[in-house]
Ligand SMILES: O=C(O)CCC(=O)C(=O)O
């Protein structure tokens with residue numbers, strides 16, 4: 001899969017992760033089976049981590065199978081999402097995302113402009129953050145300690161009059177968090193770090209989940225707008241460590257390789273898509289790739305997807321892992337907390353649709 005591996009600097013020892021940096025290009029997104037994620041066999045976990053490392057260094061995207069989330073729960077969650085999006089616009093706008101300090105609630109069509117060169121994204125969404133599941137017999141809600149999320153502090157907002165919406169969405173949220181908690185030790189192993197490296201950085205899961213609805217895009221409008229300035233979601237990278245995405249069968253998600261080619265992340269039944277975000281790019285000084293992606297819904301039907309963006313606790317400073325930095329590849333980023341980073345990116349994404357402050 002990889003090509004063009006950069007040659008290591010001879011004076012640095014092999015253990016430096018920085019030497020594993022590549023400028024590889026890719027044509028396919030690997031599928032990784034998580035069946036051995038909790039295996040007692042260290043060799044089996046290591047093999048799995050090696051597959052993940054390869055995907056993280058070369059692609060920044062992979063599918064996971066054997067993730068343990070039931071099709072039944074996924075279906076119920078998508079059903080309540082469809083019911084929510086079918087509400088009248090003014091009802092949905094009561095929970096306008098701009099009314100909260102922490103970007104929770106409803107985003108109208110064109111409310112986001114993920115690619116700053118774009119004309120607003122052709123999707124609507126509903127955003128929520130961590131909250132314990134309502135039916136705590138079903139999921140582990142141990143991370144219920146009082147939280148201070150700094151820059152991202154604030155509660156979720158919920159629509160009223162939609163029976164089962166909050167319960168189902170939170171149940172699904174907690175299940176995806178469990179998948180994320182399974183992945184962090186594997187990412188640590190992939191980085192040659194102790195498996196518990198991220199434990200003290202992920203004590204109060206800082207994860208935003210979005211229900212997304214993309215109306216069909218008139219294919220000709222995209223053809224006559226070859227710059228793709230108005231598409232489902234403009235080209236962007238995600239802001240957290242990694243994203244766990246469920247997508248329906250419409251297709252339309254595309255991932256850019258280093259040659260600039262858009263590779264389709266075709267829906268594969270039974271899998272979820274995992275992609276790395278900017279926090280991992282920052283931890284690893286870009287050895288793990290936060291890959292550009294976008295969505296164009298040319299299916300002719302409504303498209304639904306549910307990404308969950310899993311970052312470190314909002315008060316954790318995004319500092320480079322020492323083995324990812326060498327004299328030849330010094331650290332590239334300004335150091336800030338995860339919360340400051342996520343909030344600054346959300347502010348930029350929503351700036352164009354923010355209400356203009358009235359003059360005094
Ligand atoms: O809808 C999708 O498939 C991708 C969504 C996405 O990239 C995002 O919300 O960051």
Ligand SMILES: [Fe+2]
Pocket residue numbers: 236237238293
């Ligand atoms: Fe994304």
